[in-house]
Amino acid sequence: xxxxxxxxxxxxxxxxxxxxxxxxxxxxxxxxxxxxxxxxxxxxxxxxxxxxxxxxxxxxxxxxxxxxxxxxxxxxxxxxxxxxxxxxxxxxxxxxxxxxxxxxxxxxxxxxxxxxxxxxxxxxxxxxxxxxxxxxxxxxxxxxxxxxxxxxxxxxxxxxxxxxxxxxxxxxxxxxxxxxxxxxxxxxxxxxxxxxxxxxxxxxxxxxxxxxxxxxxxxxxxxxxxxxxxxxxxxxxxxxxxxxxxxxxxxxxxxxxxxxxxxxxxxxxxxxxxxxxxxxxxxxxxxxxxxxxxxxxxxxxxxxxxxxxxxxxxxxxxxxxxxxxxxxxxxxxxxxxxxxxxxxxxxxxxxxxxxxxxxxxxxxxxxxxxxxxxxxxxxxxxxxxxxxxxxxxxxxxxxxxxxxxxxxxxxxxxxxxxxxxxxxxxxxxxxxxxxxxxxxxxxxxxxxxxxxxxxxxxxxxxxxxxxxxxxxxxxxxxxxxxxxxxxxxxxxxxxxxxxxxxxxxxxxxxxxxxxxxxxxxxxxxxxxxxxxxxxxxxxxxxxxxxxxxxxxxxxxxxxxxxxxxxxxxxxxxxxxxxxxxxxxxxxxxxxxxxxxxxxxxxxxxxxxxxxxxxxxxxxxxxxxxxxxxxxxxxxxxxxxxxxxxxxxxxxxxxxxxxxxxxxxxxxxxxxxxxxxxxxxxxxxxxxxxxxxxxxxxxxxxxxxxxxxxxxxxxxxxxxxxxxxxxxxxxxxxxxxxxxxxxxxxxxxxxxxxxxxxxxxxxxxxxxxxxxxxxxxxxxxxxxxxxxxxx
Amino acid sequence: xxxxxxxxxxxxxxxxxxxxxxxxxxxxxxxxxxxxxxxxxxxxxxxxxxxxxxxxxxxxxxxxxxxxxxxxxxxxxxxxxxxxxxxxxxxxxxxxxxxxxxxxxxxxxxxxxxxxxxxxxxxxxxxxxxxxxxxxxxxxxxxxxxxxxxxxxxxxxxxxxxxxxxxxxxxx
Numbered sequence: 003x004x005x006x007x008x009x010x011x012x013x014x015x016x017x018x019x020x021x022x023x024x025x026x027x028x029x030x031x032x033x034x035x036x037x038x039x040x041x042x043x044x045x046x047x048x049x050x051x052x053x054x055x056x057x058x059x060x061x062x063x064x065x066x067x068x069x070x071x072x073x074x075x076x077x078x079x080x081x082x083x084x085x086x087x088x089x090x091x092x093x094x095x096x097x098x099x100x101x102x103x104x105x106x107x108x109x110x111x112x113x114x115x116x117x118x119x120x121x122x123x124x125x126x127x128x129x130x131x132x133x134x135x136x137x138x139x140x141x142x143x144x145x146x147x148x149x150x151x152x153x154x155x156x157x158x159x160x161x162x163x164x165x166x167x168x169x170x171x172x173x174x175x176x177x178x179x180x181x182x183x184x185x186x187x188x189x190x191x192x193x194x195x196x197x198x199x200x201x202x203x204x205x206x207x208x209x210x211x212x213x214x215x216x217x218x219x220x221x222x223x224x225x226x227x228x229x230x231x232x233x234x235x236x237x238x239x240x241x242x243x244x245x246x247x248x249x250x251x252x253x254x255x256x257x258x259x260x261x262x263x264x265x266x267x268x269x270x271x272x273x274x275x276x277x278x279x280x281x282x283x284x285x286x287x288x289x290x291x292x293x294x295x296x297x298x299x300x301x302x303x304x305x306x307x308x309x310x311x312x313x314x315x316x317x318x319x320x321x322x323x324x325x326x327x328x329x330x331x332x333x334x335x336x337x338x339x340x341x342x343x344x345x346x347x348x349x350x351x352x353x354x355x356x357x358x359x360x361x362x363x364x365x366x367x368x369x370x371x372x373x374x375x376x377x378x379x380x381x382x383x384x385x386x387x388x389x390x391x392x393x394x395x396x397x398x399x400x401x402x403x404x405x406x407x408x409x410x411x412x413x414x415x416x417x418x419x420x421x422x423x424x425x426x427x428x429x430x431x432x433x434x435x436x437x438x439x440x441x442x443x444x445x446x447x448x449x450x451x452x453x454x455x456x457x458x459x460x461x462x463x464x465x466x467x468x469x470x471x472x473x474x475x476x477x478x479x480x481x482x483x484x485x486x487x488x489x490x491x492x493x494x495x496x497x498x499x500x501x502x503x504x505x506x507x508x509x510x511x512x513x514x515x516x517x518x519x520x521x522x523x524x525x526x527x528x529x530x531x532x533x534x535x536x537x538x539x540x541x542x543x544x545x546x547x548x549x550x551x552x553x554x555x556x557x558x559x560x561x562x563x564x565x566x567x568x569x570x571x572x573x574x575x576x577x578x579x580x581x582x583x584x585x586x587x588x589x590x591x592x593x594x595x596x597x598x599x600x601x602x603x604x605x606x607x608x609x610x611x612x613x614x615x616x617x618x619x620x621x622x623x624x625x626x627x628x629x630x631x632x633x634x635x636x637x638x639x640x641x642x643x644x645x646x647x648x649x650x651x652x653x654x655x656x657x658x659x660x661x662x663x664x665x666x667x668x669x670x671x672x673x674x675x676x677x678x679x680x681x682x683x684x685x686x687x688x689x690x691x692x693x694x695x696x697x698x699x700x701x702x703x704x705x706x707x708x709x710x711x712x713x714x715x716x717x718x719x720x721x722x723x724x725x726x727x728x729x730x731x732x733x734x735x736x737x738x739x740x741x742x743x744x745x746x747x748x749x750x751x752x753x754x755x756x757x758x759x760x761x762x763x764x765x766x767x768x769x770x771x772x773x774x775x776x777x778x779x780x781x782x783x784x785x786x787x788x789x790x791x792x
Numbered sequence: 793x794x795x796x797x798x799x800x801x802x803x804x805x806x807x808x809x810x811x812x813x814x815x816x817x818x819x820x821x822x823x824x825x826x827x828x829x830x831x832x833x834x835x836x837x838x839x840x841x842x843x844x845x846x847x848x849x850x851x852x853x854x855x856x857x858x859x860x861x862x863x864x865x866x867x868x869x870x871x872x873x874x875x876x877x878x879x880x881x882x883x884x885x886x887x888x889x890x891x892x893x894x895x896x897x898x899x900x901x902x903x904x905x906x907x908x909x910x911x912x913x914x915x916x917x918x919x920x921x922x923x924x925x926x927x928x929x930x931x932x933x934x935x936x937x938x939x940x941x942x943x944x945x946x947x948x949x950x951x952x953x954x955x956x957x958x959x960x961x962x963x964x
Contacts, residue, residue, distance in 0.1 A: 427871075431875045469882075473874040474882070475874070476871065478863075479807070481884060
């Protein structure tokens with residue numbers, strides 16, 4: 003040891019030793035930093051390049067350490083180097099270091115490292131002693147064999163140790179490896195140098211061309227520093243580049259992961275990237291799919307099938323193998339200088355669900371969930387289309403709920419809606435699964451019955467529907483009784499088109515309603531005939547006003563208290579030029595439907611007011627007003643004008659209304675009635691006892707008179723029920739301060755009965771039939787000879 | 793158990809309804825009997841859940857049923873009956889708010905119509921058929937109750953679905 007210390011300090015130029023040490027340290031550092039690159043996961047070519055760089059760096063550092071240290075050696079005599087052998091020593095170092103490093107790489111595990119390290123250590127001594135062979139001094143070299151052996155052992159030992167440490171799992175330990183390698187290099191060299199003794203011998207010739215040691219050392223130092231520096235710089239640049247690359251990939255990945263669309267990067271048909279969105283859609287992790295084939299998720303497509311310019315529909319399969327409808331579009335992209343394909347995947351499930359929902363909403367009634375008119379029309383058209391292809395016959399039923407409007411108007415729309423929902427539910431129960439039931443709007447429903455036109459079956463269905471809808475509905479404590487009318491038309495016999503069939507079913511429905519509701523009617527050709535008749539009647543009606551085919555007749559009314567007339571009710575008659583006398587029951591509904599009731603009603607009022615002026619001035623005239631007339635808000639104004647024009651005092655006019663007027667829009671009707679009242683006009687409730695006869699109407703409007711329907715009066719006094727009703731109405735009128743009139747009094751018995759019960763006024767055949775104006779005027783002037791007319 | 797609900801909570805008013813319908817079932821006498829028993833069983837199970845009670849009489853192709861309980865459950869159950877094609881021509885004979893239950897012990901029980909009880913009931917039922925207005929629904933309902941009690945006393949026909957804890961006779 004002492005010998006070694008003396009050798010280094012006494013026989014060396016310490017400045018150059020420092021340079022050698024610097025190079026050695028740098029070299030050893032480079033060895034391990036570059037060496038680590040060989041073990042990274044990267045292409046084998048890159049790994050090989052790094053391995054060569056490492057080997058050259060390490061071996062040149064070892065060699066340079068040796069060479070500069072030799073230049074630092076001061077034997078005190080002339081020295082020289084054999085150029086060839088010096089170069090060979092570098093070559094030997096490179097080969098052995100390469101061999102050692104190769105072993106470390108190829109032979110994983112501790113033993114490989116230890117053996118490889120030892121070979122690298124041996125490379126040091128091999129280089130050293132080869133290099134010493136090229137060293138020429140003016141003297142002879144004597145070697146101490148033991149020290150030489152030590153130097154070789156130190157090199158191999160430390161080399162081995164350095165490689166062993168280099169792979170330690172702790173970083174601090176790994177960092178010791180370059181220092182241990184440096185020990186190996188320096189130890190071998192300086193032990194080797196202390197093993198040599200030089201005896202001056204002037205006979206020895208120094209090989210020619212020996213250079214100045216300073217220049218040599220500068221050249222060598224520069225060269226090796228350049229090599230090492232370049233290697234390390236390359237490493238640094240590579241790392242920077244790689245970091246930037248990684249950051250870029252990360253950014254790309256982040257961006258892809260933010261994307262709502264599923265994205266998949268493919269190298270050919272191999273999946274090499276997948277974003278979170280697609281992971282979620284597939285229910286698989288990217289680890290599960292990366293490196294796998296595209297066919298794992300897209301069974302029937304290859305990458306070349308996916309177009310670049312427009313989306314295609316495809317089906318993905320998720321983790322459970324369930325199909326997911328998607329849209330795909332591809333885009334070429336270059337990643338790491340290689341062409342890849344990015345596949346954008348749009349999950350269509352939400353959209354398809356929304357479409358289904360939209361379709362459902364468009365084709366179903368929101369309240370009842372039944373098919374709506376639109377879907378019904380489509381189904382009907384489809385039936386006709388399939389029928390044309392020689393398929394089948396079918397039945398169409400149109401339903402109108404009876405009394406629905408009343409419930410909706412009196413109990414509110416909430417109740418109406420609740421009722422419609424239950425009606426829909428019952429209809430669903432009535433039909434078979436292949437029948438279609440639809441709500442066409444309001445309280446109109448339709449059933450498309452599949453399976454032929456077997457009449458028995460159709461009747462069973464119709465009766466079932468009538469039964470189910472005829473049952474009571476209990477809603478919020480109310481008992482609602484509705485029922486339905488049904489019109490049935492059969493295809494193709496009753497219609498070859500949707501329009502025709504619907505029209506005829508509608509006629510049948512109209513027939514069912516005319517027959518008294520709560521029943522079904524099959525379409526018959528005669529209905530068409532009747533509707534034709536109706537149309538021609540309608541035309542005649544329009545002309546009748548202009549042609550003055552209407553006349554008024556008057557039925558006198560008798561005051562019970564005075565025993566004489568106190569007025570008359572005006573009744574309309576239509577003398578048709580061809581058909582003769584047409585009863586009001588036939589044309590009034592038609593006039594109401596067509597709106598002709600407006601001008602007709604006005605004509606009646608004007609005529610009545612004019613006619614009454616010819617009567618004694620205390621007598622009143624009563625006119626019936628139709629519910630339809632009350633829909634016109636100007637009704638009161640019209641009557642006011644007529645009174646003013648004719649000059650009849652309002653007190654002599656009496657208007658008779660039925661419950662129908664109050665049912666449609668009670669507030670509006672009551673407002674009109676109040677206005678009429680201000681003109682002095684008297685208001686009567688007509689046909690009382692039929693219909694709803696709701697007592698609340700009597701409470702809400704103070705009628706002047708209640709007219710007891712003739713259907714009750716005619717049955718008195720024999721029928722107890724009718725007698726009871728007449729009695730009840732009379733008492734009711736008396737207690738409410740309203741007069742009562744008995745209509746339809748035909749016999750003395752009836753007359754006596756109603757008078758005994760306290761009726762105020764009588765009207766009927768017993769007093770007089772309805773008679774023309776001239777007759778009634780004569781009757782009145784006879785009864786009141788002294789009274790002036792107005 | 794049932795005795796507790798004899799007293800309704802104050803907030804819960806009881807409504808009661810009585811209806812009749814034609815039985816629309818086909819099969820032998822024994823089949824019908826079995827089917828009706830099944831209807832009563834199901835009805836009892838459902839009614840127990842919704843706190844309804846009542847009785848069902850079936851005789852000569854006609855059902856007469858009393859149902860009583862809270863209004864919403866009563867309406868739901870009656871609507872189910874009105875959707876049921878095993879009934880035909882359902883007629884609501886009475887629907888009213890009631891001071892208390894007449895059949896507190898039975899979620900649903902079948903009124904025995906054999907022997908003396910039926911003889912007793914027949915003229916009444918005919919009356920029901922012909923002119924119900926003339927017969928007080930109250931009377932009908934209480935007569936149904938008497939029939940059940942008499943029937944079970946004579947041990948001819950046990951109520952098909954009584955709560956196990958209560959005996960029909962003890963219900964008062």
